[in-house]
Every structure is written in C-alpha cells, then in structure tokens.
Amino acid sequence: MSKIDDLMEEVKEFRDERNWEKYHTPKNLALSISVEAAELLELFQWKEDSLKNIEKERLEEEMADIMIYLLALSEISGVDLKKSVKEKMEKNKERYPPEEKHFD
C-alpha cells in the first residue's frame, strides 16, 4: 500500500508536467478545496442522510478531488499532512475525553 507522500509526489509531478505551478498558489488551492467540498456536499442535497441514493463513483471522485488539492497544498506549504492529522487527533482526544458526554 502506498504512502501519503507518494501520492503527494504524484500530484506534484502531474502539476509540473503541465507547468501549473503558477496556478497552484496557496489561496487558489484553498479556494479549490472549498469548491470541491461543495461538489461533494451537493451529492447529498435534497436527499435523505444515507448512502443509498449516492452513486459510489461520484462519491469517490469528489472525495479524490478534495484529497488531490489537499496534497497539492501540502506540497507547496510544507505541511506534513500525516503529522498534522496525528497532532490534531491528540488535541481532539484532550478536548473530548471519551468518558464525558459532549452532545445531547
């Protein structure tokens, strides 16, 4: 199985082969993540909260689009996505201890 850094490298190569560095600026990539996140959300618009009526292929594609731009932003910003997730999970664990009730 491949690693996050390998995927990031693949996204970088794709960009470089097309000379898209000038488009892949931080603000443009953050904007693109928002646009793709809304396309994912649109799959659920006017629908029950269920996967029943969601086409799997479209779900995969929208999730992939978000991930690809996240990897591209990670590449240009030097953010280590795996490390950032692990650190945020630690914060979340402290903030929401398992034994407590946080909702309801």
Add this chain to the structure above:
Amino acid sequence: MSKIDDLMEEVKEFRDERNWEKYHTPKNLALSISVEAAELLELFQWKEDSLKNIEKERLEEEMADIMIYLLALSEISGVDLKKSVKEKMEKNKERYPPEEKHFD
C-alpha cells in the same frame, strides 16, 4: 511513515470511543468537510495570495480537520481514498495531456 488506512483506523477508534457513530452520517460528514474547507479558506480572506502572512500552525490544523473528516467519510462509505486518488489522477492525465495548453 504511516499509511492512509492507519490514519483512518485512528479516526474510527476516536469516534467509537465517544459513541459518535450516530453523528458521523454521510451527509453530516460532507457538511463538516465543507465547513472545515471554509475555515481553511478564511485564512486567506483579504490577504495576498502567499503563505507569508499565514500562521503555519493554523494552516496545519485546518488541513488536518478536512483530512480527518475525509477519513471518517471514507471509513463509513467504504471509499478507498488512495485508490480513488490514483484513479482520478489517471482521468486527469487523459483529460489534460501535458503537451497541450489548457489555460491562457
């Protein structure tokens, strides 16, 4: 270095220890990805398109939040994030051959 599936497992455990399965529905997770994507975008609001004035720690945290919800959605939907990225990259390569000009 860890794999995407290990991160997904960690997110799943965090959710299960808090009995948050009932909140982690597909529509709610898609909604949460959009909310977090907008928080990332907000870092660039009214700013030059540069990383110069962006606090690295906040960038890492917002990117991690998106990734965490993407992993959670991946877990409940059975979408293989790595495979989906690889397949979408193949589509992108066909759609945008490197030798052609796609913008300007």
Add this chain to the structure above:
Amino acid sequence: MSKIDDLMEEVKEFRDERNWEKYHTPKNLALSISVEAAELLELFQWKEDSLKNIEKERLEEEMADIMIYLLALSEISGVDLKKSVKEKMEKNKERYPPEEKHFD
C-alpha cells in the same frame, strides 16, 4: 422597484406550487446556500481577480441562486433580512470605526 418581501413572497409561491415545503428545511437551505456560494466562487477559480473574464450572465445566475435560497430560509425562519442587514451594519460600524486602520 420591488421590495425584498415581494421577492420572498415569489420564492414562497414557487415552492408551494410544487409542494417543496418538505425539502425546504432549514438545514437543507443552509446547505444549498453553501453549494451555490461555491458555484459562484468557482467562476473565479484559476482566474485573475477581475470581472474581465467572467461571463456576466453566469455571475447573475449564481448570485440569484444564493439570494433565492436566502429568501427561502428567511421565509421559513421568520428572519427579516432587511432588518438583519441593517442591524449587522450597525455592529460593523461600531467594530470598525472609519477613522482607524484595520488592515495593513
């Protein structure tokens, strides 16, 4: 010239003639505003920050879509959009006095 309430009434009639009250729930409308806002944002993706390369008709349509859902949410929630804007403008005036520098 027409008033905001007349536009809201028109949106309400459109919805009622199609029996769409069951779809026009608060969360669904908030979700739809986000989806439409991202479609507006997409017009500017990978572009210079200018109206030069934006098709006026698409801009009008995306802005109208956001406004229509805002009116629909206003209708079901009893939020007076005009009054809310005026009150928020008052808050903004206090928060950002004209004589001070707030950026740079």
Add this chain to the structure above:
Amino acid sequence: MSKIDDLMEEVKEFRDERNWEKYHTPKNLALSISVEAAELLELFQWKEDSLKNIEKERLEEEMADIMIYLLALSEISGVDLKKSVKEKMEKNKERYPPEEKHFD
C-alpha cells in the same frame, strides 16, 4: 420598507468610508460569501434539521453577513440582484413546471 438598492448603497458607503475598495475585489467577495455561507451551515452541524436548537440572533447575523457581501459584489459588478432573481425564477418555472413530479 427599504429597497435592495438602498441597502446596497449603505454597504457601499460603509466600504468607502474605510477605503476598503481595494479589498472588495470580485474574487475576494465571492470567497467571503462562501466563508459566511459555511458559518451559516455550521449552525446546523451535528444538529437535527430544525430551527429548535438554533439561536435566532446567530441565524440573523450569518444570513446578514451573506447578504452584505452579496450586495457588495452586486455593487462592484453592476449585477441587479432583484432583476437577476426575477429572471432566475422565470427560468426555474420553465424548468420545473408545477404539475410535474421532480423528485421521489
């Protein structure tokens, strides 16, 4: 009751008194509409689809924020918001005739 153009004028004056024309570019305003739309959406995050648990004042404020940026974009782009809504409603009426079933 006030008209949309009066509200737009008020937003314009607020901006001009602070010399914020340079920040109120089309792309920045579209970005800000998305950011505010997500703040509205966040009110419904992890919640039932109901107004019951939503603080009315926060709802008003988030809806006002979207409207204010929509008015600001309308002002700089020359988009007539009222006319655009009326035209889009006409299109919607043709696209979704009342006698037909469009969902289920």
